[in-house]
Each structure stands twice: as structure tokens, then as C-alpha cells.
Amino acid sequence: MYSKKLYSKEKLSAIFFLFLFSLLLIWISLISGNNGVVFSDTLKLFEVKGSFSIIVFEIRVPRTLAAFFVGAALGLSGAMMQAVLKNPLASPFTLGISQASAFGASFAIIVLQSYSVSSSYGAGFLTAIFAFASSMISTLLIVSLGKRANMSAESLILFGVALGAFFSAFTMLLQYFADDTDAAATLFWTFGDLSKADANSILLISSVLLIALLLYFKIFWKFDALMLGEESAKSLGINTQNLRLSSMIIASLLSAISVCFFGIIGFVGLIAPHIIRLLIGNSHKYILPFSALSGGALLLLADIVSRTIMLPVTIPVGIITSMLGAPLFLYFLYKRSSKC
Numbered sequence: 001m002y003s004k005k006l007y008s009k010e011k012l013s014a015i016f017f018l019f020l021f022s023l024l025l026i027w028i029s030l031i032s033g034n035n036g037v038v039f040s041d042t043l044k045l046f047e048v049k050g051s052f053s054i055i056v057f058e059i060r061v062p063r064t065l066a067a068f069f070v071g072a073a074l075g076l077s078g079a080m081m082q083a084v085l086k087n088p089l090a091s092p093f094t095l096g097i098s099q100a101s102a103f104g105a106s107f108a109i110i111v112l113q114s115y116s117v118s119s120s121y122g123a124g125f126l127t128a129i130f131a132f133a134s135s136m137i138s139t140l141l142i143v144s145l146g147k148r149a150n151m152s153a154e155s156l157i158l159f160g161v162a163l164g165a166f167f168s169a170f171t172m173l174l175q176y177f178a179d180d181t182d183a184a185a186t187l188f189w190t191f192g193d194l195s196k197a198d199a200n201s202i203l204l205i206s207s208v209l210l211i212a213l214l215l216y217f218k219i220f221w222k223f224d225a226l227m228l229g230e231e232s233a234k235s236l237g238i239n240t241q242n243l244r245l246s247s248m249i250i251a252s253l254l255s256a257i258s259v260c261f262f263g264i265i266g267f268v269g270l271i272a273p274h275i276i277r278l279l280i281g282n283s284h285k286y287i288l289p290f291s292a293l294s295g296g297a298l299l300l301l302a303d304i305v306s307r308t309i310m311l312p313v314t315i316p317v318g319i320i321t322s323m324l325g326a327p328l329f330l331y332f333l334y335k336r337s338s339k340c
Contacts, residue, residue, distance in 0.1 A: 011286070014279035018293055022068075025300040029064040030056060032304055034312045066197030067303040067317070068296040069205045070261075071268050073254040075295020076212060078269025079276075079287050080251035083223040084244045087157055089329075091270035092255035094157065095142060096164025097135050098266060101259040103167040103174075104134025106186045110178040127189070128260040135256030138163055143248050147241065192265040192318020194303055201261040208257055209292065212250055216288045219243075223284040265318045267325020268295050268302075274328075 031041045033055070047053045074092065081090040092098050108130035141163060146156045171190075175183045222243055225233040233240050255269065272295035273287060280286045302320040309315065 011280050015286075015290065018279070018290060018297065022293060022297045022300070025297055025304065026064055026068065029067065029300055029304055030060050032307050033060070036308050036311055037304075062197040062199070062202060063194050063303065064300070065202050066194045066205075066262065067299045069202060069209060070194070070258045070265065071272075071299025072292035072296040073205055073209045073212075073258045074265065074269040075272030075298070076209065076216075076288060076292040077251040077254040077258075078271075078295070079273040079284075079291035080216070080247050080254075081269070082273055083226065083284060083287070084247045084251075085156055086227065087154065088274065089270070090157060090160075091267070092252065092259070093264075093266040094164075094270060094329075095138075095160030096162075096167060097138050097160075097252055097255050098259055098264045099164035099167040099171070100138030101131040101135040101256060102190045102264055103171045104130040104132070105189050105260070105263075106171045106174045107134075109186050109189065110174045110182045113182075131260035132256045134167070135252060135259060138167065139248060139252035139256075143245055147245070188316075189263050190318070191316035192263040192321070193316045194262055195314070196262060205257055205261070208254060212254055213289060213292065215250070220284045220288055223247075223288075227282070227284075263316075263318055265299065266322045267329060268298050268321055271325055271328050272298055 027042070028037055030045055031038055033041075041052070044052050045056060078091040081092070081095065082088055105127050108127045112126065112130070142156060142160055146159065171186075175186055178186065222233070222238050225236050225238055226240060226243065230240055233243075259265070273291040275294045275298075276287050276290045280290060299317065299321070302324065303317045306315040306317045306320045309320075
């Protein structure tokens with residue numbers, strides 16, 4: 001009884017720390033600019049007039065909200081994929097969904113000349129539509145072929161890696177035949193950049209994220225049952241095939257919406273669930289919502305680093321997440337291999 005209370009207290013402490021850390025990162029993000037982190041700007045955040053308020057509300061607030069919601073969407077997406085595939089290495093990036101999105105964006109930019117559209121909004125929308133469509137096609141291929149061939153979770157991961165390489169090859173082929181302007185636009189898109197944030201993209205991502213969270217609060221117990229084994233889940237009346245299919249589609253939808261607006265932001269969906277498992281435990285009642293919170297905090301941190309590490313240059317956030325995420329991915333891979 002005492003150990004159970006101690007565990008509960010540690011869990012609450014971890015949740016409180018995560019909330020506090022997220023709020024701290026939001027504050028730092030709002031006072032970070034071309035001059036680095038300026039703590040004296042804190043009081044200016046409450047100004048409603050002047051040039052500083054314009055910078056805050058038109059540039060920093062959208063970027064901060066985008067970082068949090070995109071990170072949360074990717075974190076939740078990764079947690080869902082890891083749950084239904086029962087593989088801690090599953091994520092939108094490792095399954096090739098992000099690479100498929102890059103191909104769709106490249107096709108729109110190079111073949112359809114989306115950036116020649118007179119309206120910048122129209123150009124971005126066309127690119128986002130094709131990036132989103134490619135992501136969903138990749139997801140449907142993984143799910144349908146996996147179901148038809150009765151693939152194991154490990155085989156699905158390998159199939160996703162192969163599919164990601166396939167899409168990457170076609171992206172490079174398009175870039176090879178593109179002119180310098182289109183090739184540069186495509187390359188910049190794949191970096192992952194939060195400066196493109198606007199009200200429409202933030203509203204769409206946050207709405208889909210909220211719906212997904214409300215849905216998963218109703219069915220989180222099914223993922224705990226699935227962790228006990230296929231037969232145990234079926235004995236509780238769970239249709240495991242339908243659960244995997246619907247979860248993969250919704251998780252991929254979260255990832256695709258994020259990637260189609262802001263480019264490839266790797267490893268957030270992979271790392272966020274692992275942080276929650278270390279801090280809170282393996283119950284999906286906590287893993288799902290707090291992977292979203294952890295993902296939001298991770299991307300906020302990466303964005304702050306991207307804006308302040310090489311002043312006055314802002315590095316695309318996708319570069320930072322890959323630099324930080326790749327070593328952690330290798331660590332998780334090594335840890336998993338050593339247990340086998």
C-alpha cells in the first residue's frame with residue numbers, strides 16, 4: 001500500500017513538472033527573438049499597442065502555438081502507432097509517412113508549379129493538399145498490405161522503412177530534374193519550418209488534436225488490453241484488426257496534417273512517448289494525453305534552440321529535432337536489441 005501511494009505521488013509530481021516545464025517553454029518562446037532570450041521583455045508581453053505587440057501577436061504567438069500543437073499532434077501520433085504496433089520504434093518518421101508527405105509536396109512544387117500560383121495562400125494550400133494526400137496514401141498502403149499479408153508488427157516497421165526509402169527516391173528524382181528555384185523551394189520545405197504558422201493551420205491542427213484526444217479517452221483501455229496479447233484483447237470483445245486500422249488512420253491523420261503545413265519534423269513522435277513511459281508508467285490512460293504534452297514541450301524546446309543557437313540566423317526546427325532525435329533513436333534501438 002505504501003509503495004502504491006509513493007508511486008502515485010511520483011506520478012503526480014512528474015505530471016506537475018511536465019505542465020510547469022511546458023508553461024516555462026511557452027514563456028521563453030514568447031520572449032525569444034533576433035536578440036536571443038530577453039527576459040526584460042516579459043512585462044512587454046502585456047502591451048496591446050506598439051511595435052513590440054505586433055511582433056508578439058503576429059509572429060511569436062502563432063509560432064509558439066504552432067510548435068506546441070504540432071509537437072502534441074506528433075507525440076500523440078507516435079504513442080498511438082507504438083501502441084497498436086506494439087513496437088517502441090514506431091513513429092510517423094520511421095514508418096515513412098513523413099517521407100511520403102515530402103514527395104507529395106515536391107510533386108506539387110515541381111510538377112504542378114504550386115508556387116507560381118498568384119496567391120501565396122493558394123500556393124501553400126496546394127502544396128499542403130498534395131503532401132497530406134501522399135501521407136494518407138502511404139498509411140493506407142501500410143495498413144492494407146499489412147492486413148492482407150498478415151504482417152507482424154516488426155514487419156510493418158520494416159515495410160514502412162522501405163516505403164519511406166521508395167518515396168525519398170522519387171523525391172530526389174523530381175529534384176534532379178527541377179530547376180534551381182523549384183529544387184530550393186522543395187529542399188526548404190523538407191527542412192521543417194514553423195515560421196509558416198498562421199491562424200488557419202493552427203486552428204485545423206488543434207481541432208483534429210482535440211477530437212483525437214477525446215476519442216482516445218474513451219478507448220484507452222483497449223490499448224492496455226492489446227499490450228497483454230492478441231488473445232487477451234479478443235477475449236474482452238476487442239476487434240484488434242479494426243482497432244489497429246482506425247488507430248493507424250487517425251494517428252497518420254494527425255501526422256499528415258502537421259507535416260503538410262510545416263514540413264518534415266522528425267523524431268518527436270518517437271521520443272515523446274518514451275519520455276512519458278520513463279516518467280509516469282505504461283498505462284495508456286496517461287501515455288496518450290501526456291505524450292501529446294511531452295511532444296508539445298519537445299518541439300517548443302527545439303524551436304527555442306533553433307532561434308537562439310546561431311543568432312541572428314534561425315535554423316529550421318526539423319534540423320534540430322533530427323540532430324537531437326537521431327542519437328536517442330539509436331539509444332532506444334540499442335536498448336531494445338540488448339533485451340532480445
